[in-house]
Amino acid sequence: MLYSLYLSFTNFDVLGTPEWVGLANYERLFFADQRYLHSLTLTLGYVVVSVPVQLAAALGVALILAPNRRGQGIYRALFYLPSLLGASVGVSIVWRALFQRSGTVPELLGTFGFSEQSWIDNPSMIIWVIILLEVWKFGAPMVIFIAGLHQIPQEQYEAAALDGAGKFRTFINITLPALSPVVFFNLVMGVITAFQTFTPAQVVGDGTGGPSDSTMFYAVYLYQKGFQDMQMGYASAISWVMLVILGIIAAILFATSKKWVQYGND
Known part of the structure; x- marks a missing residue:
């Protein structure tokens, strides 16, 4: 890690000797590399959409x-x-x-009157794949939610039933507050994991970040710069910026958690 930090301030093509360039790599990242900024924006949007939807699905199935x-x-x-796969x-x-185009999903949608178009070749649809x-x-978050649900005292549900609370009110006032530490844990881990997404974007995007850079995720761009373009110094700078971004996001989540996460002694 320390060596990669050093490399982030150098021009290094793996085969030669690192050449010190100071902050040039970081200046290029934020002020000259539009594809990097696109990969960052695309990844942040992906995290904002995929993580909440995944947690909602995990919680819904866990309740069942x-x-x-x-x-x-x-x-x-x-x-x-x-999750094992x-x-x-x-x-x-x-x-x-x-x-x-010849896959199961377009053909199935075609039977309901939708056009049988390829999701893979459509820049606006491949991200949803x-x-x-x-x-x-x-x-994985589902299993953790189930464990959290088993820790909620049944007496709370019995008291709510005696007070005439319905299922929705019980869920909002008892289940969610009691599960808030579990939600917080799954949220932090989900954000970190989603931000580092590589294999699905690399394979589904055919290894090029396409079509039209629609699958140029942060980790994909880092890989291309480090192992395809052999710009290892620049790739090291990209990786360290990722670490800083994840640290900032984690700090924000921990700071805001004081307002909505309720532990047993709260």
Whole structure:
């Protein structure tokens, strides 16, 4: 890590000797590299959309699977399975095949009257393919939500029922506040993971960040600069800016959590 920090202030092509350039790499990042700024904006938008949707899906399924019914463990395992598969190359290839013009999804939508167009070749739609893939892997936060739901005292629900509170009111006033530490944990981890998304964007975008840089995520651009263009000094600067950005986001989340996260002794 310390060596990469040093490299971020150099011009280094991996094969030669690092040449000290000072802040030139960082100046280029923020003032001259429009593709970098595009990758940053695209990644932030992806995080803002995919993480809340994934957490909402995880919480919704957790509420259904939390009660200990017969055979419930099988359903939990099935919903958790995508998280075990992760964002592997194989899964990403299958996902790409599902949404290309001759894939299952366009053909299925075609039966309902929609045009059978390829999501992969459409710059405005391919980002949603990657978002859907990220949301599909909600198994890990789901398991954590289920554990959190089991920690809520049943006496609180019984008291709410005696007071005549409905399911929605009970969810808002009891379940969500009690789950707020779990929501906070899943939110922080989800943001960090989503910001570093690489394999789905690289595979679904055919390794070029296309079409029209619509899958040029932050990590994809970092990879291209470091391992394709052999600009390792510049790529090191990109990686350290990522670390700073994630640190700032985490600090903001921790600072704002005081207003909505309620622990057992609150």
